Amino acid sequence: xxxxxxxxKRSRSFSPDDYRPRRxxxxxxxxxxxxxxxxxxxxxxxxxxxxxRGQIKGTLEREAAIISxxxxxxxxxxxRETPQEIALREKLQAMESQLEVETRMRIEAENALKDFQRExxxxxxxxxxxDVVESISRLTTQVVSRIQQxxxxxxx
Numbered sequence: 001x002x003x004x005x006x007x008x009k010r011s012r013s014f015s016p017d018d019y020r021p022r023r024x025x026x027x028x029x030x031x032x033x034x035x036x037x038x039x040x041x042x043x044x045x046x047x048x049x050x051x052x053r054g055q056i057k058g059t060l061e062r063e064a065a066i067i068s069x070x071x072x073x074x075x076x077x078x079x080r081e082t083p084q085e086i087a088l089r090e091k092l093q094a095m096e097s098q099l100e101v102e103t104r105m106r107i108e109a110e111n112a113l114k115d116f117q118r119e120x121x122x123x124x125x126x127x128x129x130x131d132v133v134e135s136i137s138r139l140t141t142q143v144v145s146r147i148q149q150x151x152x153x154x155x156x
Contacts, residue, residue, distance in 0.1 A: 095150060102143050109136045 067077050081089070116133045 095147075099147055102147060106140050106144070109140050112136060 063080075070077055113133055113136075116129060119129070
C-alpha cells in the first residue's frame with residue numbers, strides 16, 4: 001500500500017470570509033468591574049471606531065498589494081471612486097443633459113427669431129408675434145445665466 005502518485009499542493013487563495021468584518025476583541029481583563037461600570041458609551045464607540053479603521057487600513061493595504069500584483073501581470077484595474085467623486089460625476093452628467101436640452105431650446109428660439117426677422121422684411125404675420133419672440137429671448141437669457149451660475153457652483 002502506497003500513497004497515490006499525484007501530489008496535492010494547496011495554494012493559499014483568499015475567500016470572502018478572509019475579509020469579513022470581525023468583532024472587536026473583548027476589553028482587556030485587567031480592568032476591574034468598577035472601572036467597567038464607569039466606562040462610557042463614548043469610550044466603547046471610540047474603541048470600535050479605531051478597530052474598524054484598523055480593518056479598513058489592512059484591507060486598503062491588501063487592495064494595494066493585489067493591484068500591484070495585477071500590474072506586474074500586465075492587467076490594469078480601474079481606479080476606485082470615492083462617494084464624493086461619484087456624486088460629482090452624477091451631478092455633472094445631470095447638468096450636461098440639462099445644458100443639452102437648454103441648448104436645443106436656444107437654437108429653436110434663435111431659428112424662430114431668424115424667421116421673425118425674415119417676416120419683418122416681408123411682413124406676413126401679425127405684430128403680436130414680436131412680443132412672443134421678445135419673451136422667448138428673455139427666457140433664453142435667464143436660462144443661460146442660470147446654467148452659468150450652476151456651473152460656477154460646481155467648480156467651487
